[in-house]
Amino acid sequence: xxxxxxxxxxxxxxxVNLDIKRILLATDGSAPAIxxxxxxxxxxxxxxxxxxxxxxxxxxxxxxxxxKIVIVDAPKETRRSTAGLTIAQIYADKNDINYNIEIVKGxxxxxxxxxxxxxxxxxxxxxxxxxxxxxxLTLGSVAEAVVKNxxxxxxxxxxx
Amino acid sequence: MTExxxxxxxxxxxTEAQELFINIKKILLATDGSKSAIxxxxxxxxxxxxFKANVRAIFVDLGGETANQTPKTIEQYLESGxxxxxxxxxxxxxxxxxxxxxxxxxxVVVAGNVARSIIDNAEKFSPDLIVIGNSEKSxxxxxxxxxxxAVMKGTDIPVLVVxxx
Numbered sequence: 001x002x003x004x005x006x007x008x009x010x011x012x013x014x015x016v017n018l019d020i021k022r023i024l025l026a027t028d029g030s031a032p033a034i035x036x037x038x039x040x041x042x043x044x045x046x047x048x049x050x051x052x053x054x055x056x057x058x059x060x061x062x063x064x065x066x067x068k069i070v071i072v073d074a075p076k077e078t079r080r081s082t083a084g085l086t087i088a089q090i091y092a093d094k095n096d097i098n099y100n101i102e103i104v105k106g107x108x109x110x111x112x113x114x115x116x117x118x119x120x121x122x123x124x125x126x127x128x129x130x131x132x133x134x135x136x137l138t139l140g141s142v143a144e145a146v147v148k149n150x151x152x153x154x155x156x157x158x159x160x
Numbered sequence: 161m162t163e164x165x166x167x168x169x170x171x172x173x174x175t176e177a178q179e180l181f182i183n184i185k186k187i188l189l190a191t192d193g194s195k196s197a198i199x200x201x202x203x204x205x206x207x208x209x210x211f212k213a214n215v216r217a218i219f220v221d222l223g224g225e226t227a228n229q230t231p232k233t234i235e236q237y238l239e240s241g242x243x244x245x246x247x248x249x250x251x252x253x254x255x256x257x258x259x260x261x262x263x264x265x266x267x268v269v270v271a272g273n274v275a276r277s278i279i280d281n282a283e284k285f286s287p288d289l290i291v292i293g294n295s296e297k298s299x300x301x302x303x304x305x306x307x308x309x310a311v312m313k314g315t316d317i318p319v320l321v322v323x324x325x
Contacts, residue, residue: 013256018206039318042180047210095180128312144309147294151325153203157318 018047024121024152025053026112029084032127036157037088040125044097051099052119053088055081056108109145116152124150128158184211188287188317190218190278190307193250196293196324201254203322204291208263215265216285217254219247220277231268231281244269275310282315291320 025040027033037053044051085101092099104111116124128143143156189204191197201217208215218231221244232240234248234255251267258265270277282290292308308321 013253013260015261016202016206016209016257018203018210038180039182042182045180046182091180094178143312147308147312147321148306151323153320153322155318155320156312158312158316 020047020049020122022119022121023049023051023123023125024112024116024119025051025088025125026108026146027053027055027081027084027088027127028129029055029081029087030127030129032129032158033084034087034127036125036127036155037084037091039155039157041088041091041095041097041099043123043125044099045095049097049122051092051097052115052121053085053092053099053101054112054115055085055103056111057081057103057105058108108142109149112142112146113150113152116150121152124152124154126154126156128156182211184208184213184288186285186287186289187213187215188218188278188282188285188290189215189254190220190274190290190292190311191247191250191254192219192274192293193246193248193253194293194295194324196295196322197250198253198293199324200291200293200320200322201250201257203320205254205257205261205263205265207289207291207320208258208265209261213263213288215254215258215263216281216287217251217258217265217267218278218281219244219251219267219269220274221247221269221271222274231270234267234269237269242269275307275314278307278311279314282311282317287317289320290315290317291322294321294323 023040023044025037027037040051089101104115112124112126124146126143126146128141147154147156184207187204187208189201191201204215207213221242234251237244238248248269254265255267270281290311292311294306294308312319
């Protein structure tokens with residue numbers, strides 16, 4: 001035992017504080033993303049952290065999030081995404097947290113990681129949509145890619 | 161929190177948005193003593209301290225004798241003649257961090273497939289959060305991903321993945 005204790009050999013064991021001032025939430029409006037949204041807002045409230053809520057637009061649609069936007073004649077995927085942001089906004093207001101919302105263009109995982117870095121996020125929260133469709137089978141899920149490449153801790157909320 | 165989270169799937173009526181709460185009572189920390197696992201340990205203890213949660217730290221010994229899924233303490237495991245340098249060390253780090261931060265923590269060693277054992281243990285312990293490093297490699301021969309990927313796939317419990325930097 002004594003030997004093992006010595007073998008710890010890392011910097012001094014010390015007090016650790018959960019220092020989460022900024023949280024980045026990525027949502028695509030899917031069910032797991034909505035659950036991640038609720039989790040992120042509840043956590044931001046408890047910790048007094050700020051929340052940046054993003055949707056990553058990989059397509060060519062020129063969509064923007066202004067205020068409670070609902071594009072009824074937009075493609076289904078786009079509608080769901082903006083609905084996701086609207087839901088986040090309503091929950092964030094209801095729970096009185098400090099937040100901002102942005103639509104960012106680019107590759108999903110890379111954009112999440114880059115935006116989190118720019119925001120100096122202490123935590124990334126995403127929903128795990130699992131694997132559906134051929135693309136995800138070959139490339140792995142967004143959550144896997146973010147988890148693999150992010151130096152910022154990633155909290156993955158799964159939908160059932 | 162988890163329960164409420166999964167119960168409330170209603171998304172069509174956002175006007176009914178309610179106040180949200182988070183309650184984390186039990187945290188499962190998976191460690192193999194690697195750098196990312198040590199970082200994960202610090203995060204797990206930090207969360208536990210904030211939420212006054214209990215921690216169970218688990219090391220899965222892939223090279224351990226077959227399929228003895230009965231969790232052992234570090235002392236029991238070492239007494240059985242097993243050799244678990246890094247993993248047991250990781251558990252001792254968790255023990256020391258917990259002690260230093262007045263967090264209640266139990267450390268267990270399980271032998272078997274890493275991701276499977278973590279998931280099985282999570283099912284029994286039913287934590288509100290699983291914390292894991294991102295560098296731990298799966299023992300599954302055909303696996304393309306990490307243990308974190310496999311755990312994420314195998315459980316509905318929120319998973320916090322921490323890197324080594």
